[in-house]
Amino acid sequence: MAAVKWIGYGLLGLVGLVVVGIGAFLLLFDWNDARGFVAKRASAALGREVAIDGDLKVRLGNPIRIHLEGLRIANAPWSDEKDMLAIRVLDATLLPWPILKGNWELPELRVDGPKLVLEKNDKGENNWTFAPTPTKEVAKEAATPDKRGDIPVIGQLAIADGAIRYRDPTSDIDIANTINTASGDNDTQTVKLDGKGSFAGKPFTLAAEGGSLLTLRDDPEPYPIKIEAAVGKTRGRIEGSVAEPVKMQGIDLSVDLRGDDLAEIFPILGIPTPKTRPYSISGHLGYEGTRWSFEGMHGKVGESDLSGSVAVETAGERPKVTGDLTSKRLAAQDLAGLVGASPRGNGDYPTRAKDRVIPATPVNVEKLRNTDMDIRLKGQRVESPFAPLDDLDMRIRLDAGDLRFDPLSLGIGGGRIAGTVQVDGSRKVPVLRTNLDIRKMQLSAFFRETSFAGQMGGTVSGRLQLAGSGTTVADLLASSDGKLGAAVDGGKISSLAVKGLKTNILETLGVVLSGSQPLPFTCLVANLSVEKGIARTEALVLDTPETLVTGQGTINLRNEGLDLRVVGNAKSPQFLATHIPVHVQGKLGDPEIGIDPTESAARGAAAVALGALLTPLAGVLPFLDPGSDEQPHCDQLVRDARKPGAGRNDKASGGSAADRKPAPAGSGR
Numbered sequence: 103m104a105a106v107k108w109i110g111y112g113l114l115g116l117v118g119l120v121v122v123g124i125g126a127f128l129l130l131f132d133w134n135d136a137r138g139f140v141a142k143r144a145s146a147a148l149g150r151e152v153a154i155d156g157d158l159k160v161r162l163g164n165p166i167r168i169h170l171e172g173l174r175i176a177n178a179p180w181s182d183e184k185d186m187l188a189i190r191v192l193d194a195t196l197l198p199w200p201i202l203k204g205n206w207e208l209p210e211l212r213v214d215g216p217k218l219v220l221e222k223n224d225k226g227e228n229n230w231t232f233a234p235t236p237t238k239e240v241a242k243e244a245a246t247p248d249k250r251g252d253i254p255v256i257g258q259l260a261i262a263d264g265a266i267r268y269r270d271p272t273s274d275i276d277i278a279n280t281i282n283t284a285s286g287d288n289d290t291q292t293v294k295l296d297g298k299g300s301f302a303g304k305p306f307t308l309a310a311e312g313g314s315l316l317t318l319r320d321d322p323e324p325y326p327i328k329i330e331a332a333v334g335k336t337r338g339r340i341e342g343s344v345a346e347p348v349k350m351q352g353i354d355l356s357v358d359l360r361g362d363d364l365a366e367i368f369p370i371l372g373i374p375t376p377k378t379r380p381y382s383i384s385g386h387l388g389y390e391g392t393r394w395s396f397e398g399m400h401g402k403v404g405e406s407d408l409s410g411s412v413a414v415e416t417a418g419e420r421p422k423v424t425g426d427l428t429s430k431r432l433a434a435q436d437l438a439g440l441v442g443a444s445p446r447g448n449g450d451y452p453t454r455a456k457d458r459v460i461p462a463t464p465v466n467v468e469k470l471r472n473t474d475m476d477i478r479l480k481g482q483r484v485e486s487p488f489a490p491l492d493d494l495d496m497r498i499r500l501d502a503g504d505l506r507f508d509p510l511s512l513g514i515g516g517g518r519i520a521g522t523v524q525v526d527g528s529r530k531v532p533v534l535r536t537n538l539d540i541r542k543m544q545l546s547a548f549f550r551e552t553s554f555a556g557q558m559g560g561t562v563s564g565r566l567q568l569a570g571s572g573t574t575v576a577d578l579l580a581s582s583d584g585k586l587g588a589a590v591d592g593g594k595i596s597s598l599a600v601k602g603l604k605t606n607i608l609e610t611l612g613v614v615l616s617g618s619q620p621l622p623f624t625c626l627v628a629n630l631s632v633e634k635g636i637a638r639t640e641a642l643v644l645d646t647p648e649t650l651v652t653g654q655g656t657i658n659l660r661n662e663g664l665d666l667r668v669v670g671n672a673k674s675p676q677f678l679a680t681h682i683p684v685h686v687q688g689k690l691g692d693p694e695i696g697i698d699p700t701e702s703a704a705r706g707a708a709a710v711a712l713g714a715l716l717t718p719l720a721g722v723l724p725f726l727d728p729g730s731d732e733q734p735h736c737d738q739l740v741r742d743a744r745k746p747g748a749g750r751n752d753k754a755s756g757g758s759a760a761d762r763k764p765a766p767a768g769s770g771r
Contacts, residue, residue: 133158148232150186151176165195165209178229183219186229190215190263200255207255214262216281221269259293259314266297273369274303302369304334324352333370336361340387355387357396364403365439373414373423374469374500376439379404379446385411392417399427404436404445406481418474420502425477432481434491440507458662459691462576467503470527475500490515490547503528510538517543517562525578533571534578540564542732545593557620560593563733568632580635580660590626591733621646625736627719635659639666641719645739648673655686662690719743 137154144152156171170192177186191214197207222228264281279297297308310329324343331338338359345352360382361367364375383401387394393415400409410427438445444461481494492513499506508522521538543562549555570582629641635658642653650673655666666686688694719740 133160148175150178150232156191164199165197168192168194168196177219178223178227180223180227181219181221181229183221185217186219188215188217189213205255207257209257210260211256211258212260212262213264216261216264218264218266219269220267222272224271226272261293266295267299274300276300277306277308279308301333304366305332307332324354327355334361334366335363336366336370342387350389353387353389356384357387358382358384368469368472372421372472374466374473374475377445378439379436383408405431405433405485406436407431412477420472420474422474423477424475427477427479429479429481430483432484432494434484434486434489437494458576458689460576460579460659460662462574464574465525465527465532465572465578467527467532470500470505470525470532471503473500474502484512490550492516514540515543515545515547515562517541519543521566529571531571531573532578533569534582535569536566536584538566540566540588545590549596554596557596558594559620560590560623560626561733562588562590563736564588570635582632582635582659584632585630586632586637587627587629589628589733589736590623591736592624593626594620594622596620625733625739627736627739629719630657632659642666642668643719643739645735657690664688664690664693 134157137158140158141152141154151174153174153176154170154172155174157169158171159167159169161167171190173187173189173192174185175187177183191212193210193212194208195210197209200207220228220230261282266279266281268277268279269275277297277299279295279299281293281295292314293312295308295310297306299306308329308331310331311327313326324345325347326343327340329338329340336359338357340355340357342353342355344350344354359367360380362380364378364381368374381401381403383399383403385396385399387396389395393413395414396412399411400407402408406429408427408429410425412423412425412427415422415424435445475498477498479494479496479498484491484494494513495509495511496507497509499508503526505525505527506522508524509520510523511518511520518541519538520541521536523538524533524535526533526535540563545560545562546556546558549558565585565587568579568582568584568586570578570580572578572581624645624647626644627641629639630637631640632638637657637659639654639656644651649670651668651670653666653668655664657664657666664686668684668686682697685696686693687696
């Protein structure tokens with residue numbers, strides 16, 4: 103028994119000597135000798151070289167103290183930067199017993215001079231995707247938290263002289279950030295990130311502030327966030343909290359966005375928008391699953407108010423933006439960007455030459471193909487200095503580069519312009535298609551605030567059907583085919599307007615004015631066919647009590663040139679009437695109106711068969727609703743032109759609608 107006892111004491115003593123020996127070994131062990139082993143294992147796990155250039159010291163105890171100098175992780179082979187991550191000095195304390203449960207608790211973590219480079223190359227490859235090795239995948243899965251409680255417990259974090267750089271040549275982004283921690287009141291801490299650089303070729307600044315990492319991990323408390331950023335003249339501010347930062351759940355953030363032009367947010371957010379005047383928009387940002395929402399949005403764009411909601415779904419092949427927007431006061435000028443014009447009126451959009459009016463704005467297919475959209479915009483009251491607008495109802499749909507305004511409905515002059523517009527950017531060369539109707543628009547509404555009020559009138563109807571292709575708005579129209587038609591029924595023209603012209607065109611054409619009284623007319627029809635950008639008159643007729651005015655010629659949408667010849671034809675002999683043809687030439691933006699006395703076309707009532715002059719109306723674009731009372735005079739004029747024998751002499755055919763006494767102007771009968 104004694105032997106057994108002494109053997110037991112001997113074994114215990116031996117174990118004690120082994121423990122003491124291991125402890126002494128660990129205490130006396132130079133951890134710098136283990137740097138190569140540690141770096142080699144880390145390199146194998148990441149598939150990229152890891153090096154420890156300075157001291158590695160570990161002091162065992164409770165807590166374990168770790169001191170590390172010169173830690174480096176190599177960058178991707180294609181990068182100009184040698185290291186993806188470099189840390190000058192790292193000091194940490196680690197509690198040993200929680201490790202047995204799979205938890206990491208660091209009472210203190212201090213990082214001095216960390217430098218992190220995140221970047222992409224011109225092929226879109228990034229440097230943070232490491233070589234796919236089994237060891238790396240296991241490490242990644244173990245290190246990726248599922249919820250905020252899985253984040254390592256860090257009692258006190260101190261970051262000094264930190265720097266983060268992000269570069270992406272495919273988006274023209276190069277941002278350099280500094281990151282530091284700062285202590286606040288009551289020993290609380292915040293993490294601050296300050297950055298500057300370039301974003302989409304414009305100056306970029308960033309100031310971000312979050313709560314301490316202890317707050318980040320503490321489930322009951324939402325994590326506070328405050329971010330202020332600027333890209334060029336676009337400025338954004340986000341402030342609020344996130345209940346579950348790791349899962350991006352429970353987002354409660356207020357957003358304020360303002361700038362000089364909404365179009366400048368495309369490189370930042372990837373959402374295509376037209377050019378605008380200065381704007382300021384605020385609202386509440388939320389996130390659920392793969393859907394970002396911007397609710398309670400309100401603000402101004404130019405002189406227009408804007409409210410509603412916008413959402414971005416990121417799960418599909420392309421992000422999809424949906425929205426429902428309303429404006430109680432919508433300035434027409436703020437809609438100019440939607441049609442390729444300048445909302446500022448100062449030539450934001452280029453033209454091919456100074457004397458051109460059709461904008462040569464490029465169709466940005468990159469924007470059209472980047473994001474899908476389905477947005478409804480309603481303007482309760484539309485204000486315009488150049489036209490009496492009422493309300494707007496428009497749905498903007500964008501699918502794989504195919505942009506459609508369908509439906510598009512705008513109240514104007516007591517009537518409406520309604521239909522569809524398509525810009526198909528899914529093709530190699532964009533295609534434009536328009537199909538718009540004008541209904542029951544009152545001409546008098548356009549002169550309500552002028553000296554011509556009460557002396558201009560008529561009901562306007564029309565249709566615009568065009569299709570073209572090209573890389574700019576000007577090219578689209580220059581290559582277009584289709585038809586343009588308009589008719590003004592039962593109208594009148596102010597004599598003041600005619601007398602204000604350098605040349606009294608109406609009298610030149612043989613149209614008789616009666617003092618200061620407005621000139622009544624039965625119908626004005628203009629119908630043009632468009633082929634490869636050349637608009638030719640199929641019918642151009644003004645029917646007045648004394649004269650039938652007809653015209654023919656072209657409008658060149660390629661160079662905006664005008665070449666029209668207008669002639670007045672008397673219904674009965676007129677004393678001293680010359681009926682000299684009028685030529686309209688020059689450009690759309692600067693027309694030239696002239697006459698040639700050598701082309702005198704004086705003729706009596708029987709000299710020309712007026713029915714023959716109406717013949718072009720027989721093929722007029724059917725923009726008039728058959729059987730409606732919208733334009734009774736023009737409708738009758740067209741029907742008469744389609745009657746058999748309309749081309750014979752009027753006396754022989756019993757006269758045309760042009761010979762009948764018109765109803766009083768504006769009577770609509």
